[in-house]
Amino acid sequence: MWVQEQKDFYIYPVKHSDTDQREITHIAKTGFVNRFGYFITKENLFANVNTNYIDIIGRCWFTRKNARSYVEALKSVFPEQKWSNSCVAANENIIDYANRMARNHYRRCTYDHAVRVADYVRQNELIPNDLQEKCQAVAYMHDLLEDTDYEIPDAVRQEYPDIDDALELLTKPSGMSYDEYCNQINVYASTSVGGQIAYWVKLADMKDHLSQKETLTEHLKEKYLSGLAKLL
Helix, strand or coil: CEEECCCEEEEEEEEECCCCCCCEEEEECCCCCCCEEEEEECCCCCCCCCCCEEECCCCCCCCCCCCCCHHHHHHHHCCCCCCCCCCCCCCCCHHHHHHHHHHHHCCHHHHHHHHHHHHHHHHCCCCCHHHHHHHHHHHHHCCHHHHCCCCCCHHHHHHCHHHHHHHHHHCCCCCCCHHHHHHHHHHHHCCCHHHHHHHHHHHHHHHHHHHCCCCCCHHHHHHHHHHHHHHC
């Protein structure tokens, strides 16, 4: 994760020793490790390293801070700075953030599906220009809430409420049939921006599912066509 304000920092997941929690044993490039915290540095530690982990026992000194987030930790070390609480790094747009979350949380096959959905959204000239960016972002993230442990950060909810609404709409409630779920998206498409975003992304999602002939069973084909009828 890359954070950029008046100063630049790299943030990595870190594992501490099994016997002494004050001792860091290694830093991970991405993802999570057991017994983890975050290591914040001004250097890109993995710039010239072909590995996902760096063993750092005895290689450096560090200051430990107990904080609920890396932003709070940075504020305590650099109180003169004006830090943003946004989870979107300053050098990336919302599409970049969504793509990063997709890469970090999906399995490879699901990520590939999300990329295709985002491509369909980008190619759809019927989507209004002022919705394109948000639609592409939601296309990458549309399965995150239902299929992974990803939770929408409060900062994203506050900064992008329409994306928050769209992701909630695209997450099918347990106990709701697929037809009811699609019909609900169609209803909200005429009443809210989040509903419009969810509508366009769902159309692209169905287009991709129906185009995957190798995995499209008759049951799935019937399900998606029935749901598509509720949208159109």
